[in-house]
Amino acid sequence: MPFITKTFYSIEDLIGHIQGHKPSFYFSSKTSTVIPYDKIEALLPWKEGEYFLCDLSKLPSSMELKENGNLVLRGAVSWEDAKKFLRSNGRNLKTSPTEQLALITAGIATSCTGERCFGFGNMRSQVVSLKYLNYEGKEKTLHRDSNFNTASSHLKTYQQEFNAYQNFKNAPYPRFEKETDLMIGTEGQLGIVTEVEIETTENFDLTYVFMLLPRWETDYTPHLEIFKAVQDKRDAILSCELLDSNCMNYLKADEKLGTNQDVIFLEVRTDRFEEIYSEVLCGLNLTSAENVFEIAENKFHHVRAGVPRAIFEENSKMGVVKVGTDCQVSGEKFKDLLNFYREAAQIGVRYCLFGHFGDAHLHYNYMPTKEQTPQCLDKFQALYNKVHEWHGSPFAEHGIGLIKQKYIKKFHGPHQAGLFMDLKKEHDPHGQFFPQGFMNPEL
Ligand SMILES: Cc1cc2nc3c(=O)[nH]c(=O)nc-3n(C[C@H](O)[C@H](O)[C@H](O)COP(=O)(O)OP(=O)(O)OC[C@H]3O[C@@H](n4cnc5c(N)ncnc54)[C@H](O)[C@@H]3O)c2cc1C
Numbered sequence: 001m002p003f004i005t006k007t008f009y010s011i012e013d014l015i016g017h018i019q020g021h022k023p024s025f026y027f028s029s030k031t032s033t034v035i036p037y038d039k040i041e042a043l044l045p046w047k048e049g050e051y052f053l054c055d056l057s058k059l060p061s062s063m064e065l066k067e068n069g070n071l072v073l074r075g076a077v078s079w080e081d082a083k084k085f086l087r088s089n090g091r092n093l094k095t096s097p098t099e100q101l102a103l104i105t106a107g108i109a110t111s112c113t114g115e116r117c118f119g120f121g122n123m124r125s126q127v128v129s130l131k132y133l134n135y136e137g138k139e140k141t142l143h144r145d146s147n148f149n150t151a152s153s154h155l156k157t158y159q160q161e162f163n164a165y166q167n168f169k170n171a172p173y174p175r176f177e178k179e180t181d182l183m184i185g186t187e188g189q190l191g192i193v194t195e196v197e198i199e200t201t202e203n204f205d206l207t208y209v210f211m212l213l214p215r216w217e218t219d220y221t222p223h224l225e226i227f228k229a230v231q232d233k234r235d236a237i238l239s240c241e242l243l244d245s246n247c248m249n250y251l252k253a254d255e256k257l258g259t260n261q262d263v264i265f266l267e268v269r270t271d272r273f274e275e276i277y278s279e280v281l282c283g284l285n286l287t288s289a290e291n292v293f294e295i296a297e298n299k300f301h302h303v304r305a306g307v308p309r310a311i312f313e314e315n316s317k318m319g320v321v322k323v324g325t326d327c328q329v330s331g332e333k334f335k336d337l338l339n340f341y342r343e344a345a346q347i348g349v350r351y352c353l354f355g356h357f358g359d360a361h362l363h364y365n366y367m368p369t370k371e372q373t374p375q376c377l378d379k380f381q382a383l384y385n386k387v388h389e390w391h392g393s394p395f396a397e398h399g400i401g402l403i404k405q406k407y408i409k410k411f412h413g414p415h416q417a418g419l420f421m422d423l424k425k426e427h428d429p430h431g432q433f434f435p436q437g438f439m440n441p442e443l
Helices: 011-019 037-041 079-087 104-109 155-165 219-231 245-250 270-281 297-317 331-347 374-387 404-409 414-427
Strands: 001-009 024-027 051-055 062-065 069-076 091-093 129-134 141-143 192-198 200-202 206-213 237-243 262-269 292-295 351-356 361-366
Touching: 011 051, 011 129, 011 192, 024 297, 062 104, 069 079, 069 351, 079 091, 079 104, 091 262, 141 245, 155 414, 200 206, 206 219, 206 270, 206 297, 219 237, 219 262, 237 297, 245 297, 245 351, 262 270, 262 297, 292 297, 331 351, 331 361, 374 404
Parallel strands: 001 051, 024 051
Antiparallel strands: 062 069, 069 192, 091 200, 129 141, 129 192, 206 262, 206 292, 237 262, 237 351, 351 361
């Protein structure tokens, strides 16, 4: 068995391992939905020599709040830890991924986003600087204020081609515009992130509301009316999330909302709530005020996170690798995406739809048996063909990992593949950082 698991309790141990240049996959909280951790040894194609599975979740951690409100964190700090720390200091996070147990350093690697991306934009834009260990085990610092730099002749065209995806949370390939982008969305293929400085926000009082809607399968016009109404209120509405009626089956009886209805949640600044109530909620023609309810913050998070966690667990129990989507499309194509999902719902496999509704970014999940999995995968291949045609983003926040590699190829042309190859040569000359990742030209 070539796989050896190693846990690091100090940066010095980690540096020592990196200096050995052994092929390794580094992981943090293991919440990635595109790395099937329970089957990783079978899915990492590795036959020659030792291969290391490196656990970063036990690295010593620290947090410091700077006078300008930026948070500097080092080591194994989760979103949950950072939120608690910031709130006790009158601040809060601008990024709020649904899975709060994930580590922030890993969130750099996956170019994590989340619910509050609606109000504050993507995490990438909030990273002021970061530190990483390079292939020699040296800690290097990258700054947002400096431009991305490489000798590769592909960079200019790569950056021009990226412009088509400017308005998406994440494109089918990393941004590579600022120096910090070397580590953002490159999934640990060019070095290991050790420290991050991120912007934070004032800890506003928040009001959470939800609206009960008809099932999107029969009528999504009320949903689209809300989608349109919230777009220019992003400074007051921080999140706009959907759980469809099928998601409610994953909650306990006393947690379920509505009766066979879809639910859209809004996270609103309390000091702006009156305005949102009168200008957005009362302005809706297709959702009556009787169907708008307040919900406690902890219940919102519990219900919102409970659904994807339960699906994840159910798929693991069924022995199937996650069959879910992570596509974001433009507002103009949102209806087309919903129509595609309507058709996908017809194949006789259990499904549910949830996610970051305000950003036209939804996760459609099948819960197939092993026998049903191939037809679900065929449907998703058809979806990725459509997303390509619509110039949408196929994987807007969970990354590519191992599971999505077969679908991403279509979105990468010669300049993407060329730049990946040059960056791998420059930053990973021994092929030691996740050699099976999407930047490998042979995959
Ligand atoms: C219920 C649920 C909800 C989720 N919601 C969201 C969401 O709202 N938004 C979102 O973006 N994602 C979401 N995710 C996906 C996942 O939480 C993120 O991708 C997260 O960033 C992974 O963090 P982790 O600590 O678990 O990393 P891991 O799963 O351990 O690793 C993920 C990747 O990062 C690399 N990596 C890890 N640590 C480092 C490091 N220090 N340096 C370099 N590379 C590293 C690994 O090699 C791997 O490629 C969700 C997942 C679940 C299960």
